[in-house]
Amino acid sequence: MLGDKQIDEAKRNAIKSINKGEIIKTSDIRYTDFFVKNSKDSSDSAKALFEISTNEKVRELMGFSSFNGFLWVINASYYSMFYIARALLESIGVKIKTDESIHFHVFNALVYYFYSNGKLERHFIEDFQDAGQEASQALGKEKAKGLIEDYSSEKEKRSRFTYEMGEIALKNKAETSLSRAKKFNEEIRKLLKK
Numbered sequence: 001m002l003g004d005k006q007i008d009e010a011k012r013n014a015i016k017s018i019n020k021g022e023i024i025k026t027s028d029i030r031y032t033d034f035f036v037k038n039s040k041d042s043s044d045s046a047k048a049l050f051e052i053s054t055n056e057k058v059r060e061l062m063g064f065s066s067f068n069g070f071l072w073v074i075n076a077s078y079y080s081m082f083y084i085a086r087a088l089l090e091s092i093g094v095k096i097k098t099d100e101s102i103h104f105h106v107f108n109a110l111v112y113y114f115y116s117n118g119k120l121e122r123h124f125i126e127d128f129q130d131a132g133q134e135a136s137q138a139l140g141k142e143k144a145k146g147l148i149e150d151y152s153s154e155k156e157k158r159s160r161f162t163y164e165m166g167e168i169a170l171k172n173k174a175e176t177s178l179s180r181a182k183k184f185n186e187e188i189r190k191l192l193k194k
Contacts, residue, residue, distance in 0.1 A: 007111060007125075013104070014112035023109050026093045035087035036192070039080045043185060046076035046178055054171070070174040077177035078135035081128050084188040085110050091192050103132055114191070124187050127180045134177060 017023040049069035052058050059067050082103065089096070089109050096105045107129060114120035 007115065010108045010111040011116060014108040017098075017105055017108060018112075022096065022098045023105055023112075024095050024097055026095060028095070029091055029093055032087050032090040032192070035083045035090055036189075039083035039087060039185060042076045042080035042083055043181060046073045046080060046181065049073045049076060050174055050178055053174070068170075070170040073174035074131075074177040075135045077174075077181035078131040080181045081131050081184045082106065084185050085128060088188050088191055089113065107132070119191060120187070124184055127184050131177060131180055131184070134173060 014023060018025075050073045052062065052064065052067055053069045053073065059065055085106050086096075089106065092113065094109055094113060096102055096109065098105060107125075110120070110128065111125055115125050
């Protein structure tokens with residue numbers, strides 16, 4: 001759950017990044033479609049990986065009898081959300097001008113340009129943040145700046161996720177990620193059509 005303090009911090013971080021020139025606003029929206037396509041490709045990848053992971057006939061047909069891609073379903077689902085968020089920002093000319101902490105900047109810009117003015121509901125911002133955290137945990141990353149609030153607690157979660165979760169729990173996380181990404185993408189696409 002994302003608290004008011006975290007929302008305020010994201011807004012402050014966005015303002016700092018704007019002042020530093022890491023987030024800029026232009027009239028150039030030409031990359032919107034590029035990010036929409038990347039989002040769709042990521043979403044399709046997540047769905048395909050989930051289907052292969054859950055359908056024995058498909059696994060056999062493809063020659064992957066013991067394939068389990070749930071970790072990558074979570075990752076691809078998050079990236080579908082990340083890319084559609086980038087598309088939304090691009091659609092209003094917002095550019096992220098840094099290679100470092102890109103996810104941190106996208107989250108902050110999303111809060112600043114779309115949540116702060118009521119264009120995007122809080123639960124979608126929370127879903128975006130949660131998806132980023134889960135993708136980082138599933139991939140065993142120790143740090144994902146801006147998307148992980150407290151390194152030590154996230155490290156513990158990652159350890160539990162990596163070493164203690166069984167296949168059923170991982171499948172459930174993958175299903176949640178797919179569902180969350182679908183809702184997020186649908187909402188952002190509505191905003192893109194306005």
